[in-house]
Amino acid sequence: MGEKIDMKQNRQISRQQSDGQAEKNRTAGIFIRSWGTLLGFMLLLAVFSLLRPDVFPSGRNFRNIIEQVATLAIVASGVTVVMVTGDFDLSVGAIASLVGIIAALLMKAGASIFVSMLAAVAVGTTAGLINGLLIAYGGLSAFVGTLATMTTFSGTALLISKGTTIFGLPDTFAYLGQGAILFIPVSVFVMGISLVLMYLLLEQTTFGRRLYAIGGNEEAAFLSGIRTRRVRFISFGISGFFASLGGLVLTSRLFSAHPQAGSPFMLNAAAAVFLGMTAFKEGEANIWGTLLGVLIMGVMGNGLNILGINTYVQSILTGLIIVMAVLLSSLAKKKA
Amino acid sequence: MGIQEALRLTQVKKSYTGVKALKGVDLSFNIGEVHGLVGENGAGKSTLIKILAGIVKPDDGEIRIKGNDVHIRSSNDATAYGLCFIHQELNLVSYFNAMENIFLGHRYPRKFGPLVDWKELKRKTGKITDALQVSFPLNVPVSYLSAVERAMVAIARAFAESGEIYFMDEPATALTDIEKKKLFAVIRNLRMQGKTVIYVSHNLDDVLEITDRITVMRDGTVVACSSTEEMTKEMLISHMIGKSLTSAFPERKDSTGDLLLQADRLTNDRIHDLSFSLHRGEILGIGGLVGSGRTELLETLYGVRGHQSGSIKLEGKPYAPRDPGEAIEQGVVLVPEERRRQGLVLGRSIYENITLMSLSEVSRFGFLRHQTIRKKSSEAGRRVRLKSSNYDNSVSTLSGGNQQKVVFAKTVMNLPRILMLDEPSKGVDVGARFELYTIIRELAESGVAVIVVSSDFNEILGLADRILFIKDGKMISCRENTGIDQESYLHFCYGREN
Incomplete structure (x- = not known):
């Protein structure tokens, strides 16, 4: 421990001794670090617009993209909270699937749409709190804990749906994923509310301060009187809640519930948050970064589709871009 | 030339952004001696040790090991020169057993190509424990060992890595009296084997008991160095304090209430x-x-x-x-x-x-x-x-x-x-x-x-x-x-x- 601190101090000393040129480089470094990901996003838009000027840069297509990413954005905003404290949530995809199945089964059984949705979200939030219990109080690592519950939740969804897709949902339920208020799709509306709520929570409340303090230095946070375990426990509940919300919107969009419909959320949500950590704030999960990450993933998918590149290649490219973004930002950080 | 020098420092200096941690230290440790190093916090002991461990680079001065000029640039260099450091937080892998820990820095003995030859490992470990006359359980993870046994394992590891000069920083803290006796026996064994042990501690009774010579540091310099027989606790303390610093403290006002x-x-x-x-x-x-x-x-x-x-x-x-x-x-x-x-x-x-x-x-x-x-x-x-x-x-x-x-x-x-x-x-x-x-x-x-x-x-x-x-x-x-x-x-x- 002592050695590490010493090395850090040495580095800081040599940093202070560096001349004006280095100071300039540092400023440039901070700029690239904060805005590089956003610039990359612009570049992506420009490239697709140049390659397919007739199709890509149209209002219709942009609306399409935003509708496509709405569910991911809802789920990822919950995952952001967990990742602010330095934890991780692999189970969001499974929770989203499970919530969709439960809501669908309840509706089919004759429960009202509202009650079905409420009950399903309650189950999903409880699932998140179970994660929190295991990880914050049980001492499991977030990775192992949510990997295990992911499997369990996923199994539950398969079991109660008997592994099949549930069709024949009530027509009004389609409104959530397919309807619109004043030309704005309801799903986008839900996404907007989720993002604003999350912004308020993270940046404007004492709870947000506690989350960031834990992420920055858990021991110092604890010694400052923060109930670190309780905060982490709640953060998993929040993640479960937004995963549930995403699951409902997804089910409505597809107008059917599949026990594995939410699976792609698991990695995509984490990837979006990771991408977002490279933007705006230094290496910290933040909500606008997450939105940017979600948009990058959405634009990538959409643009590559328009270019007619097959989905396997798309996966490869998406992976490479995440690696590049995170690598570049960590290199920029090292240099500064 | 009865006594040979294992390590000599000449005018070693080090300052951290304006603060002089070492103001020209002259020191020597002999082969086959247990040497106490004492001083208050801030006297410069830890800076000195960090320099020898290759963690910190000195600004000036010479370091000689067995008469040869050396530059210790990294902890690997330090190990290569036979310097080893037994810290309080011992660098042991807690779920490895003693044998695995002792030979961690080496290639384990092999058989049939890549397979570890456990018999040979046990034999080699036995040689070391015999030489040091120590015993500890070999087949359980070291996390199950007592504090003193873990210290023994660390010493055995240094010995296996052909360490010549052993720095021990407060090795006896948290040890019971019986355990301390065991530790001291091992230190005496090391001395018999012609090794040099530098014993750093605040516990002056221990230092007086186990060492042959004692060096006292204060404010980044060596203020006293003589054989342990000529030292008393009172002398050590007065060396450590030196002239009292005209301390800068605000005036004490009695504001004590209920x-x-x-x-x-x-x-x-x-x-x-x-x-x-x-x-x-x-x-x-x-x-x-x-x-x-x-x-x-x-x-x-x-x-x-x-x-x-x-x-x-x-x-x-x-x-x-x-x-x-x-x-x-x-x-x-x-x-x-x-x-x-x-x-x-x-x-x-x-x-x-x-x-x-x-x-x-x-x-x-x-x-x-x-x-x-x-x-x-x-x-x-x-x-x-x-x-x-x-x-x-x-x-x-x-x-x-x-x-x-x-x-x-x-x-x-x-x-x-x-x-x-x-x-x-x-x-x-x-x-x-x-x-x-x-x-x-x-x-x-x-x-x-x-x-x-x-x-x-x-x-x-x-x-x-x-x-x-x-x-x-x-x-x-x-x-x-x-x-x-x-x-x-x-x-x-x-x-x-x-």
Whole structure:
């Protein structure tokens, strides 16, 4: 421990001794670090617009993209909270699937749409709190804990749906994923509310301060009187809640519930948050970064589709871009 | 040429941004001797060891090993020169067994190509344990071994790596008397094998018992070096203290008020039967050596540790915090020892750090009130004379002294009832210390009860109204800070009652 601190101090000393040129480089470094990901996003838009000027840069297509990413954005905003404290949530995809199945089964059984949705979200939030219990109080690592519950939740969804897709949902339920208020799709509306709520929570409340303090230095946070375990426990509940919300919107969009419909959320949500950590704030999960990450993933998918590149290649490219973004930002950080 | 030199340092110098840690050290250690190295904190022992371990580079000076000029650039270099370091936190892999740990730096013996030859490993380990005349269980993970057995494993590993010069830093802390005897037997064995052992410790009795020669350091230089037979504890202490520093402390004013806290026979795994009282406006110093239970006492009062028996009363009401949050609610706050690791969230702003302990004071229904945050933080900042133009800056941009003031500001934003300080001036440069002491005194005068733990006895002697001396978690003495000089202070720390 002592050695590490010493090395850090040495580095800081040599940093202070560096001349004006280095100071300039540092400023440039901070700029690239904060805005590089956003610039990359612009570049992506420009490239697709140049390659397919007739199709890509149209209002219709942009609306399409935003509708496509709405569910991911809802789920990822919950995952952001967990990742602010330095934890991780692999189970969001499974929770989203499970919530969709439960809501669908309840509706089919004759429960009202509202009650079905409420009950399903309650189950999903409880699932998140179970994660929190295991990880914050049980001492499991977030990775192992949510990997295990992911499997369990996923199994539950398969079991109660008997592994099949549930069709024949009530027509009004389609409104959530397919309807619109004043030309704005309801799903986008839900996404907007989720993002604003999350912004308020993270940046404007004492709870947000506690989350960031834990992420920055858990021991110092604890010694400052923060109930670190309780905060982490709640953060998993929040993640479960937004995963549930995403699951409902997804089910409505597809107008059917599949026990594995939410699976792609698991990695995509984490990837979006990771991408977002490279933007705006230094290496910290933040909500606008997450939105940017979600948009990058959405634009990538959409643009590559328009270019007619097959989905396997798309996966490869998406992976490479995440690696590049995170690598570049960590290199920029090292240099500064 | 009867005695050969194993290691010689000539005029080794090192300064850290203006502070001279080593002002030209001349030292030599002989082959086949156990050499004690003593000195107060800040005397330069640890800098010296870091230089030899290749962690820190000296600014100037020569290092010779067996007569050859060497440059130690990394810890690998140090190992190659036969220098090995047995730390308190031993670098053992806790779920490996002793054999695996001892040969960690080597290739394990092989058979059939890649397979580890366990029989051969056991035989080789046996050779080493025979040579050192030590024994410890070989087949269980070292985490199941006792403290002394783990120390033995570490020594055996150094021996296996053909170490010539063994640096042992407080190796006997946390050992029972019987275990200590075992350790000393191993050290004598190493000496018989022609190795050099450098024994660094605050425990002067141990140093006098085990060493052949003793070097005393003070203020970055060697002030005495002679054979152990010619040394007494009193001589060592007077060498360590030297001329008393004209210390810069604010004038002590008696602001002691009513009884605030009463601890009665407080006991847990690190403290035993501690009873003491604390009054409003009083500064209580805790005297004792590293590992005496000083920090643990603070942790117990702060809810980090529980207590098995005994009781604490705060203003007559039972007080037993279960976590720091509850302690803070009762107005009991702590400035922890490790500022960067425990005190600050380094990546966050000064505002965020200052308000971290009192978020409910700067919010309404859980929502932050930025105006209140600004007002209250700058008030707290002023109280501790924090110099920073912009509280939006990250705390990592501040100097050590100013960082410490941020931690202070955090703890006193709501005026606490009890302020506990663990090594308050650690890593704070001398110039800023007086200011820190003045702040502490001012807080006491405003009615805050202060408890100070420090390894720097001048700090305790200069600040405290009363001193509670503890050793091994037990109370030695509790007395007014009058007529205690540095020598009697150390005697109390070492456990003598008068």
